[in-house]
Amino acid sequence: MAARASIRVSIAWSGADAIEDTDTLVMTIDGYSLDLRVFVSGPDTGSIDWSTVAHVSEIEGSTKENPILKWDHIIDSRPETDLPDQGSFATLPNGDVTEIGTMFNPKTNDYEPYVETWRRLQLPTSAPYLVLQRDESEQVDGPKVQAFLGRVGEHALGLAKTSDGSFLAWRDRVEDGQWKRVYQFGSNTEMLKEWLPSLPIDTSEEWSKGNTVQLGSGKWEVKTVGSL
Structure with a gap:
């Protein structure tokens, strides 16, 4: 598919229970990723958690069934870092998609393993x-x-x-x-x-x-x- 839009269902940090405290929309469009994550609960409600524009591509080991993607950031709401932004994906029986990787956790100010669950939005034909x-x-x-x-x-x-x-x-x-x-x-x-x-x-x-x-x-x- 040349384009898709997804919302995040949940995130689990470092093996903890899954939560969702943001309203997150990610659009993947012909090799570009546009991502806006807004806190909807907690002390930072109404502010940006994270937002990026990036080139997205597959990396070594990626397969059709279990893609491994990386995001090369063009702009980033957070300070720049040399750490890679990449994750591996698997489709769940209900059609949702899990993403496993490591990224910055603003609540602990540290980089931690995570599991995110994504749900792709239904789009009409010819959208x-x-x-x-x-x-x-x-x-x-x-x-x-x-x-x-x-x-x-x-x-x-x-x-x-x-x-x-x-x-x-x-x-x-x-x-x-x-x-x-x-x-x-x-x-x-x-x-x-x-x-x-x-x-x-x-x-x-x-x-x-x-x-x-x-x-x-x-x-x-x-x-x-x-x-x-």
Whole structure:
């Protein structure tokens, strides 16, 4: 499948009981991964747990039945690290997918083994998908920004990081034929509008892979686009 969207069902750290304290949406689109995890319980409710844009690929030992994937981060809401981001996957009898690996646990401030359970969202036939990247050649003044917009069906993410460390994000969902904002992060409203404009519901034929399109006040490169 060229694109899919998944929500996380649970995570178990270091063999402890599985919990879910985030609302997590991950979109995997033609070799790109856009990921936004928002705390929905505990002391950090309403803040970002983790968010990334990454190139995703299989590594040695991966099989169709049990993929092993790695994510090479392009932007990351957390500080950069040299540790690899990778996990092995297996499909459960109910269709959910488990992921086993090691990653940073913000509650213990340490890297720990984990088991995550994911559920892939049902997508209608011909659901659209795309990834856009902001044309960085336009950046003249102020902090440099890397910005991405992604869509799979009725789900969309906008994620951006500035050279001074600020992270901007939103999550949208289609309701009654219009985009509805689910989450938004970033104290600078004007910067959000500038670097993470909303996607149109429908795209024209000009939105083809490799083309540059105008969206909001900026130009965006179409990294991939299509329909299921």
